[in-house]
Amino acid sequence: xxxxxxxxxxxxxxxxxxxxxxxxxxxxxxxxxxxxxxxxxxxxxxxxxxxxxxxxxxxxxxxxxxxxxxxxxxxxxxxxxxxxxxxxxxxxxxxxxxxxxxxxxxxxxxxxxxxxxxxxxxxxxxxxxxxxxxxxxxxxxxxxxxxxxxxxxxxxxxxxxxxxxxxxxxxxxxxxxxxxxxxxxxxxxxxxxxxxxxxxxxxxxxxxxxxxxxxxxxxxxxxxxxxxxxxxxxxxxxxxxxxxxx
Numbered sequence: 028x029x030x031x032x033x034x035x036x037x038x039x040x041x042x043x044x045x046x047x048x049x050x051x052x053x054x055x056x057x058x059x060x061x062x063x064x065x066x067x068x069x070x071x072x073x074x075x076x077x078x079x080x081x082x083x084x085x086x087x088x089x090x091x092x093x094x095x096x097x098x099x100x101x102x103x104x105x106x107x108x109x110x111x112x113x114x115x116x117x118x119x120x121x122x123x124x125x126x127x128x129x130x131x132x133x134x135x136x137x138x139x140x141x142x143x144x145x146x147x148x149x150x151x152x153x154x155x156x157x158x159x160x161x162x163x164x165x166x167x168x169x170x171x172x173x174x175x176x177x178x179x180x181x182x183x184x185x186x187x188x189x190x191x192x193x194x195x196x197x198x199x200x201x202x203x204x205x206x207x208x209x210x211x212x213x214x215x216x217x218x219x220x221x222x223x224x225x226x227x228x229x230x231x232x233x234x235x236x237x238x239x240x241x242x243x244x245x246x247x248x249x250x251x252x253x254x255x256x257x258x259x260x261x262x263x264x265x266x267x268x269x270x271x272x273x
Contacts, residue, residue, distance in 0.1 A: 031106040034080030034121035035095030048081040051121035056266035063124035070128035130246035142184035142237035146175035153247040166220035175249040188235040
């Protein structure tokens with residue numbers, strides 16, 4: 028599979044604090060976050076890697092540089108257009124520097140056949156590996172999970188879902204509007220912890236119009252993103268520990 032790394036979007040407060048053009052170029056353990064992500068993808072044996080975001084020094088360098096279009100969905104579309112892949116693609120955000128080759132390989136090797144595969148991580152796996160790590164969790168019948176920041180998608184099948192994806196991205200901070208899209212009954216069941224993974228998958232298929240599957244993964248590194256200074260410090264300590272062990 029080819030891979031797409033998303034390093035664009037608005038220059039948030041954290042990027043400004045570090046004097047970086049985007050979060051992708053914030054240095055942790057002496058390297059930009061995006062460099063750690065690209066390294067993990069390379070070590071996992073992916074095909075080409077495209078990076079969407081501002082130009083800068085990244086080592087290893089991506090195969091393709093794509094100009095930032097400003098929005099999440101627009102950047103995904105631009106990256107996929109540049110890659111012109113033959114099959115499914117790995118899409119990762121650039122702010123998950125703890126990503127490992129093992130986590131990527133697990134996702135690729137265990138991904139079910141679907142237009143969209145979204146990894147979810149059990150809370151106990153996150154807390155065992157990263158005690159005190161702040162994450163947003165959802166309680167399902169099968170357990171408590173957080174979402175990953177790497178997905179597998181089929182661009183051809185998802186072409187018809189872009190319109191819905193844009194609406195979700197535009198409304199993601201308006202719960203009342205999202206409720207009308209996803210259904211109040213499903214949101215209530217989710218809040219009560221009575222929704223199953225299979226129900227979520229079926230509902231995602233209905234909304235997007237394409238096959239969608241969740242993949243439970245034991246690798247919390249796939250979902251540990253850097254949103255604030257505390258996250259950056261935790262990630263830097265972990266990366267330095269890895270370097271010492273190596």
